[in-house]
Amino acid sequence: xxxxxxxxxxxxxxxxxxxxxxxxxxxxxxxxxxxxxxxxxxxxxxxxxxxxxxxxxxxxxxxxxxxxxxxxxxxxxxxxxxxxxxxxxxxxxxxxxxxxxxxxxxxxxxxxxxxxxxxxxxxxxxxxxxxxxxxxxxxxxxxxxxxxxxxxxxxxxxxxxxxxxxxxxxxxxxxxxxxxxxxxxxxxxxxxxxxxxxxxxxxxxxxxxxxxxxxxxxxxxxxxxxxxxxxxxxxxxxxxxxxxxxxxxxxxxxxxxxxxxxxxxxxxxxxxxxxxxxxxxxxxxxxxxxxxxx
Amino acid sequence: xxxxxxxxxxxxxxxxxxxxxxxxxxxxxxxxxxxxxxxxxxxxxxxxxxxxxxxxxxxxxxxxxxxxxxxxxxxxxxxxxxxxxxxxxxxxxxxxxxxxxxxxxxxxxxxxxxxxxxxxxxxxxxxxxxxxxxxxxxxxxxxxxxxxxxxxxxxxxxxxxxxxxxxxxxxxxxxxxxxxxxxxxxxxxxxxxxxxxxxxxxxxxxxxxxxxxxxxxxxxxxxxxxxxxxxxxxxxxxxxxxxxxxxxxxxxxxxxxxxxxxxxxxxxxxxxxxxxxxxxxxxxxxxxxxxxxxxxxxxxxxxxxxxxxxxxxxxxxxxxxx
Numbered sequence: 001x002x003x004x005x006x007x008x009x010x011x012x013x014x015x016x017x018x019x020x021x022x023x024x025x026x027x028x029x030x031x032x033x034x035x036x037x038x039x040x041x042x043x044x045x046x047x048x049x050x051x052x053x054x055x056x057x058x059x060x061x062x063x064x065x066x067x068x069x070x071x072x073x074x075x076x077x078x079x080x081x082x083x084x085x086x087x088x089x090x091x092x093x094x095x096x097x098x099x100x101x102x103x104x105x106x107x108x109x110x111x112x113x114x115x116x117x118x119x120x121x122x123x124x125x126x127x128x129x130x131x132x133x134x135x136x137x138x139x140x141x142x143x144x145x146x147x148x149x150x151x152x153x154x155x156x157x158x159x160x161x162x163x164x165x166x167x168x169x170x171x172x173x174x175x176x177x178x179x180x181x182x183x184x185x186x187x188x189x190x191x192x193x194x195x196x197x198x199x200x201x202x203x204x205x206x207x208x209x210x211x212x213x214x215x216x217x218x219x220x221x222x223x224x225x226x227x228x229x230x231x232x233x234x235x236x237x238x239x240x241x242x243x244x245x246x247x248x249x250x251x252x253x254x255x256x257x258x259x260x261x262x263x264x265x266x267x268x269x270x271x272x273x274x275x276x277x278x279x280x281x282x283x284x285x286x287x288x289x290x291x292x293x294x
Numbered sequence: 295x296x297x298x299x300x301x302x303x304x305x306x307x308x309x310x311x312x313x314x315x316x317x318x319x320x321x322x323x324x325x326x327x328x329x330x331x332x333x334x335x336x337x338x339x340x341x342x343x344x345x346x347x348x349x350x351x352x353x354x355x356x357x358x359x360x361x362x363x364x365x366x367x368x369x370x371x372x373x374x375x376x377x378x379x380x381x382x383x384x385x386x387x388x389x390x391x392x393x394x395x396x397x398x399x400x401x402x403x404x405x406x407x408x409x410x411x412x413x414x415x416x417x418x419x420x421x422x423x424x425x426x427x428x429x430x431x432x433x434x435x436x437x438x439x440x441x442x443x444x445x446x447x448x449x450x451x452x453x454x455x456x457x458x459x460x461x462x463x464x465x466x467x468x469x470x471x472x473x474x475x476x477x478x479x480x481x482x483x484x485x486x487x488x489x490x491x492x493x494x495x496x497x498x499x500x501x502x503x504x505x506x507x508x509x510x511x512x513x514x515x516x517x518x519x520x521x522x523x524x525x526x527x528x529x530x531x532x533x534x535x536x537x538x539x540x541x542x543x544x545x546x547x548x549x550x551x552x553x554x555x556x557x558x559x560x561x562x563x564x565x566x567x568x569x570x571x572x573x574x575x576x577x578x579x580x581x582x583x584x585x586x587x588x589x590x591x592x593x594x595x596x597x598x599x600x601x602x603x604x605x606x607x608x609x610x611x612x613x614x615x616x
Contacts, residue, residue, distance in 0.1 A: 035409055086581045092408060093355060094584035097537050098577055100530055105573035112566045226416075233413060268424035271417030278414050279402045 005137050007259035008252060013143045015251020016150035017212065020205035021228030022235070022243035023157060024198030030174045030238035031194045033092065037099040038079055039202055040225020041106035044218060046072040046203025047121075047210040048114060054122045061124040065149075065207055069200035076199025077192045085188075103225075110218030118217045121210040146208050153204055154244060157197070161240065166193050174238065223267070227254075230274045236284025245285060312451050319447055331559040333515050336450045337508045338555050340457045342535035342547040344504035347461050349533065350541035350590075351470065352497040353477030354404065355412040358419030360528035362392040362502040365422065366509025367519045368432055371441050374514065381444040385453070385510040392506025395422075396499035404494040419529055426521040437520030438513075445515035453511060457504050462544055464500065473497050474542075505532075534576060539586055546588030 021043060028036045049071045053064035083102050087095045128141045161167040169190045172180040181187050209224060210216045231250045235242025250270060257266045277284065315332070318324045324332065345359045370388030373379045403414045427435045464470045472493045475483040484490050513519045535554050539546030557575070561568040 033409075035413070083577055083581065087584055090584035091541075093349070093537060093541065094580050096355075096409075096412070097534065098580040101573045101576040101580065104530075104569060105577065108566065108569035108573060112570060226420075229413065230417070233410070262428075264428055265424065268421045271420050274417050275403065275414050275421075278406055278410055282406055282410055 002133075002136050003259065005133065007255045009137070009139060009143060010259075011252030011255030012248060013146050013212065013251070014255060015248035016147055017205050017208050017247075018224065018228050018231045018251050019244045019247025020150055020153060020201050020208070021224055022231040022247045023154070023240060024202045025229050025232040026235075026237055026240060026243040027170070027194050027198045029232070031170060031191055032084070032088065034084060034095050034099060035229065036084075036198075037096070037225070038102040038106060039198070039228070040221030040223075041103050041110070042072050042076055042079075042199045042221070043202040043206035043209070043224065044110060044216075044221035045075055045106065045206070046199075047206030047216050047220060048110075049203070050207040051119065051121055051210065051216045054124060064124075065204060068203045068207055072199040072203030072206075073196035076195040076202075080192060080195045085191075107219055107222065114218050116218070118215045121214050121216050123211075123214070142211060146212065149204060149208060153201060157201070157240065160197065166190065170194055227270060230270055233274060233284055234277055236287030239284070239286050242284055242286040249285075308455055312448075315451070316447050327559075331555060333445065333450055333511075334559075335552055335555045336454045337512050337515075338531070338535060338551040339454050339548050340504055340508040340511070341532040342539065342551040343458055343461055343544055344501045344508070345532045346536045346539070346542070346544060346547045347465070347473075347497050347504075348501040349536050350543070350547075351465055351477060352473040352494060353480075354494055354498065355408055356415045356498070356501070357412045357526070357533065358399075358415035358417075358422075358529050359501070359505050359532045360524040360526070361415075361419030361422040362396060362505035363509035363512065363528065364419075364426060364519075364521070364524035365392045365395055366506025367513035367524070368426060368438070368509075369506070370510035371438050371513045371519060372432065374444065375438070375441055381449070381514060384444075384514070385449075385507060388510040388513075389503045389506035392509065393499045393503035396502025397495060400495045400498035400502075401491075404491065404498060416526060416529070419524070419526065423521045423524055426524075435521060437518055437523075439518050441513055441517050441519065443515060443517060445511045450511055450515075453507055457507065458544065458548070461500075461504070465544070469493065469496065477542075537586055538576075538579060540588035540590055541586060542590040543586070543588040543592055545593035546586055546591075549587060549593065 021039065024039050024042075025036060028034060028039070046068045049068040050064045053059045053067050054061070057064075059067065079102055083098050084095060087098055125141065125145075129138045130141070131137065132139055161170060169180070169185045170193065172183065172185055173187055173190045177187055180190075205224070205228075206221070209220065213220075227250060228247065231246035232243045233246070234250060235244070235246030237243075250273075253273060254266045254270060257263070257269045281287070315324075319329060319332075341359060341363065345356065348354050348356050348359075366388035368388075369391040370381075370384035373384035373387045374381060399415070399418050403411060403418075406414055426432060432438050465473070472483070472488050473496075475486070475488055476490050476493050480490055509524075512523075531554070535550040536547055538554065539548070539550030558568065558572065561571055564571070
């Protein structure tokens with residue numbers, strides 16, 4: 001039982017990071033129907049900005065976090081301008097290939113510029129362990145920080161999407177691009193804003209991930225990126241609460257598989273769950289079924 | 295009369311190329327490095343043309359072609375190494391195993407559309423890879439070693455040519471036309487009485503079959519197969535060739551397979567920068583020519599003559615595809 005609760009905590013910690021990444025995927029997919037494969041690489045760049053901000057500029061954790069969010073937002077908007085906007089009216093496949101190409105470019109560019117070795121991510125706080133549930137289950141302050149930052153980001157995002165003008169514009173554009181344009185919404189600005197917000201969230205996830213595994217590497221975005229996409233599809237792509245549910249669920253399942261069986265199989269199990277969900281309920285857990293009209 | 299003349303000409307051309315390149319290999323005019331790339335070109339042509347059948351002609355976005363290649367490679371290697379059977383039998387077994395897994399994967403997932411299918415097939419390929427990583431019988435993560443080099447020029451060339459001819463003839467048959475109708479409009483095809491599930495599964499398993507052939511050739515040329523070889527990148531490579539060549543153009547796929555393999559061979563010495571250039575070229579080509587080099591047209595000598603006269607017509611046609 002103790003072991004189970006411990007794995008559950010690990011799962012929730014990792015799952016909250018997946019959820020943050022999945023939010024970016026889901027927002028971009030919701031608005032331009034593109035699987036932004038470069039999202040995992042934006043995460044990696046965000047983690048490196050945080051790494052240099054802390055280790056070279058000696059900034060504190062929160063300043064580094066904000067700097068990295070800003071850098072990632074600029075990168076996300078630039079990628080959209082350069083690679084995705086010219087393809088907005090071409091086939092979905094061409095856009096998908098471009099997105100994968102962008103991901104490869106950033107990965108390999110990262111390997112060339114940043115080197116192929118793992119670098120230790122500086123620990124900005126002293127590790128403390130609290131014992132909860134009658135002093136039997138350990139919780140680290142790092143886990144609490146990860147969860148707290150994630151929750152703050154999610155609440156912030158909900159506020160932006162539901163209560164602000166730009167959030168309203170995003171919802172309008174994702175619902176019907178043409179109609180939104182007719183209502184006087186600047187579609188390009190709205191899409192850029194979506195990329196900026198999604199990329200900033202990815203940067204946060206990148207720093208949290210670097211903190212969790214204590215390393216940074218140019219390929220660090222690859223697997224979490226794919227996993228977060230799985231999480232987004234699991235919850236129902238384009239749906240923000242779905243991405244959160246999917247992220248937490250996937251993180252928990254992975255922690256359980258690693259804890260009770262063999263961590264070698266966790267990727268296979270994650271994709272297995274994805275396929276079962278897709279076959280049983282293709283629109284995801286929280287998605288509504290849609291029938292295609294002729 | 296004209297048709298049969300064309301066929302005889304094609305057969306003569308096929309054999310002429312076979313003997314000419316065979317002679318170059320025998321006479322060691324082609325150095326070992328060039329030979330490796332020549333064999334890779336053949337294998338990549340099989341991968342690209344077979345994936346084009348699924349993505350380009352049937353319109354099903356599949357991102358897991360390397361998974362089928364892995365099955366072909368491993369099953370054929372088990373036949374030749376572990377069971378001591380002949381190479382021909384190994385190729386057939388590998389291809390059939392890939393085709394069967396294509397049916398198993400295809401039947402439930404082909405109900406999915408577009409991006410969902412892409413991600414499901416990507417997931418399947420990853421699962422196949424993890425299974426091989428965790429199977430000690432085939433060497434686990436270290437891979438299978440000591441596979442005899444049975445892939446020679448004759449096997450490679452004739453299997454490549456056979457793949458192209460079989461897929462080309464399939465597309466021009468009733469069944470192939472049905473596949474194209476599924477691509478154009480699935481609901482309309484269904485209404486016209488076409489069993490879309492049947493044709494999607496047929497195209498999917500046929501594509502998988504030939505990917506299995508490519509895998510068997512690969513395994514028996516490079517001595518060693520590792521699960522990491524058949525990762526997402528390999529699937530992506532095949533998809534790049536298909537899209538670069540043009541969806542629904544067999545000659546486009548062949549040209550793109552030759553170009554991409556040639557490009558990565560030319561950039562071999564640059565090590566890390568190779569993939570950066572590859573990705574950058576890919577993005578530039580996609581942004582400026584999203585319909586691919588050939589669009590959905592086929593390359594032929596008569597096309598060249600036509601193009602010269604009606605250059606304007608060609609460009610407008612390409613635009614309408616996009």
